[in-house]
Amino acid sequence: MDKSYTFMHKSLAKGKGCLNCHDPHFSNRLGFLLKKDAPALCLECHNTDKPFFKKKHMNYAVADSNCISCHNPHGSDMKGILYAAAHKPVSEKKCAECHAGPQSKTPLKVKKQGNELCRQCHKDMMDKTFSKNRVHWPLVDNVGCLNCHGPHATKQKKLLKGPVANVCGTCHSDTIELQKLSIDNPKNDKLCEPVKSGNCVICHSPHASDNILLMSKPSSLELCGECHKWQTHSTHPIGEKAIDKRNKNLTVDCLSCHKSCGTGNNPGMMHFASTYEMCIQCHLDRRR
Amino acid sequence: MKDLIKICAFLTAVMTAVLVPMMSYGGASVKFRHVMSIYADDKGLSLKQPEGVACNEASFLIVADTGNGRLLRYTFQNNDLKTGTVEIKVPQLSYPISTQMNSKGQIYALDGKQRRIVRLTPEGKFINYLDPTGLPAPASYAPRSFIIDVNNNIYILDILSRRVLVLNPSGEYQRHIEFPKDFGFLSDLAVDFKGNVFLIDSTNAVVFTAAKDSMKFSALTGKLKQYMRLPTSITTDKRGRIYLVDRNGSRIIILGQDGSFLGRLSGQGWKDGLLNHPSNMCINSKGEVFIADTSNSRVQIFTALE
Numbered sequence: 122m123d124k125s126y127t128f129m130h131k132s133l134a135k136g137k138g139c140l141n142c143h144d145p146h147f148s149n150r151l152g153f154l155l156k157k158d159a160p161a162l163c164l165e166c167h168n169t170d171k172p173f174f175k176k177k178h179m180n181y182a183v184a185d186s187n188c189i190s191c192h193n194p195h196g197s198d199m200k201g202i203l204y205a206a207a208h209k210p211v212s213e214k215k216c217a218e219c220h221a222g223p224q225s226k227t228p229l230k231v232k233k234q235g236n237e238l239c240r241q242c243h244k245d246m247m248d249k250t251f252s253k254n255r256v257h258w259p260l261v262d263n264v265g266c267l268n269c270h271g272p273h274a275t276k277q278k279k280l281l282k283g284p285v286a287n288v289c290g291t292c293h294s295d296t297i298e299l300q301k302l303s304i305d306n307p308k309n310d311k312l313c314e315p316v317k318s319g320n321c322v323i324c325h326s327p328h329a330s331d332n333i334l335l336m337s338k339p340s341s342l343e344l345c346g347e348c349h350k351w352q353t354h355s356t357h358p359i360g361e362k363a364i365d366k367r368n369k370n371l372t373v374d375c376l377s378c379h380k381s382c383g384t385g386n387n388p389g390m391m392h393f394a395s396t397y398e399m400c401i402q403c404h405l406d407r408r409r
Numbered sequence: 410m411k412d413l414i415k416i417c418a419f420l421t422a423v424m425t426a427v428l429v430p431m432m433s434y435g436g437a438s439v440k441f442r443h444v445m446s447i448y449a450d451d452k453g454l455s456l457k458q459p460e461g462v463a464c465n466e467a468s469f470l471i472v473a474d475t476g477n478g479r480l481l482r483y484t485f486q487n488n489d490l491k492t493g494t495v496e497i498k499v500p501q502l503s504y505p506i507s508t509q510m511n512s513k514g515q516i517y518a519l520d521g522k523q524r525r526i527v528r529l530t531p532e533g534k535f536i537n538y539l540d541p542t543g544l545p546a547p548a549s550y551a552p553r554s555f556i557i558d559v560n561n562n563i564y565i566l567d568i569l570s571r572r573v574l575v576l577n578p579s580g581e582y583q584r585h586i587e588f589p590k591d592f593g594f595l596s597d598l599a600v601d602f603k604g605n606v607f608l609i610d611s612t613n614a615v616v617f618t619a620a621k622d623s624m625k626f627s628a629l630t631g632k633l634k635q636y637m638r639l640p641t642s643i644t645t646d647k648r649g650r651i652y653l654v655d656r657n658g659s660r661i662i663i664l665g666q667d668g669s670f671l672g673r674l675s676g677q678g679w680k681d682g683l684l685n686h687p688s689n690m691c692i693n694s695k696g697e698v699f700i701a702d703t704s705n706s707r708v709q710i711f712t713a714l715e
Contacts, residue, residue: 262568295638367679370706
């Protein structure tokens with residue numbers, strides 16, 4: 122826990138400190154040995170009927186909302202101990218930009234469905250996204266942008282719901298499992314940095330792309346070349362003129378031998394368990 | 410002696426090419442024998458990352474040649490392609506990601522960029538966009554995939570309003586089936602010969618089904634993550650078996666009518682018979698199997714062996 126926050130949650134300094142919210146021995150709650158889940162835990166101290174509380178929440182009835190979807194329960198450098206990355210309408214208390222008015226019958230209902238809600242402000246970004254050949258499909262479902270981003274405040278940059286690998290792993294758990302296996306594999310000491318750090322968005326465009334698998338560049342030579350000087354990597358024929366011997370519609374590129382998201386137990390992010398096995402895919406005359 | 414070694418090497422290569430596609434696990438009741446791969450059109454222009462295939466009993470095969478922004482119509486008869494590939498390139502369809510044919514031979518294709526379904530004549534002339542009429546609220550929809558049944562009814566996987574829309578052949582709304590309560594992300598749908606509708610939940614690897622005329626989906630399987638990585642496409646054969654295209658696993662998964670796991674076919678690779686990020690599969694009543702082998706930039710044709 123970072124104790125250097127400008128604004129600490131006051132309960133930390135009161136009564137039992139951490140034990141106001143956590144039980145040191147056991148809990149039947151899912152995370153963090155909490156005594157209760159939010160909002161029930163928070164409501165033990167915070168009275169939602171108080172005029173001050175109502176004013177701070179722009180008169181919206183938030184008693185049933187999940188407090189920690191906006192507030193950092195320990196502290197923050199933001200007023201109101203909001204998470205560091207707060208959506209502008211939240212920090213400016215403009216809830217009605219997205220929600221119906223507080224006096225409405227359904228005050229927390231959002232004004233529009235899916236990405237149409239976000240388009241109200243993020244039009245340019247949306248137009249750019251939807252001009253691409255392929256969009257990331259969750260963007261067009263009824264949850265839209267909120268599949269990956271928090272609407273109010275989060276700990277992560279760009280209002281992501283969590284670290285990139287966790288967000289992507291919500292749907293792409295198979296790939297993230299491989300990535301984790303690759304990290305744990307001692308043979309993979311030269312693991313590609315985006316794979317090592319779980320930063321999928323270095324190579325993939327998370328919103329949309331003109332390229333297959335939402336790659337940010339059309340060819341792996343270009344993409345990998347941003348970090349790797351592959352020209353010095355080897356003298357193996359590579360590029361547009363080097364036809365893949367296994368498949369005449371493909372040319373030799375980085376992905377001919379390497380798997381970009383990690384391969385679990387294989388060394389050097391290769392498709393196969395050994396260099397020999399990899400090379401004889403094309404060099405049949407070298408089979409032993 | 411040298412000749413003998415060459416012959417042995419040749420036989421090994423041939424055996425590998427023939428047998429690898431038939432590798433299967435879990436006692437699959439079906440095996441695939443590789444027949445041929447399509448790499449190009451008649452003019453020699455290579456396929457580029459095709460994502461969709463449609464087939465019928467009249468030996469027509471439509472390929473959504475996604476990377477080239479076109480459809481290709483082939484005739485596949487007697488285990489061979491006939492000459493006379495038809496290239497279909499219309500301005501209304503710049504990025505075809507899936508395709509279907511109805512019983513009249515009309516071609517339908519989903520454009521991934523516009524997220525609209527285009528209707529074409531059998532020769533490939535643009536007829537119109539399939540814009541459903543008479544939709545109940547909410548009127549907005551986003552088609553992730555679609556399928557046409559034997560009666561030419563059109564089923565659209567509407568991920569925006571979380572439902573399967575059932576339209577008559579003219580595109581008029583007939584009914585809809587709400588998505589199940591708990592799911593991860595639904596990528597594709599299928600309708601079997603009995604009229605049962607199936608959905609594939611890619612993130613959880615769960616198949617849902619709704620019996621013919623039912624208004625509700627229920628889970629046909631539990632989570633099948635141990636058998637596959639990311640299934641993104643689903644289809645059925647004349648016996649009601651279910652085939653899932655495992656895009657990240659580069660395999661085909663076979664399930665029984667009851668959702669039981671029957672086996673896995675093929676695997677990741679570049680040589681004929683192996684797959685690399687396959688997107689879609691079509692099987693006709695003759696047991697001819699067509700797979701859009703996307704990252705290998707080809708379509709592979711197999712025969713299903715019982």
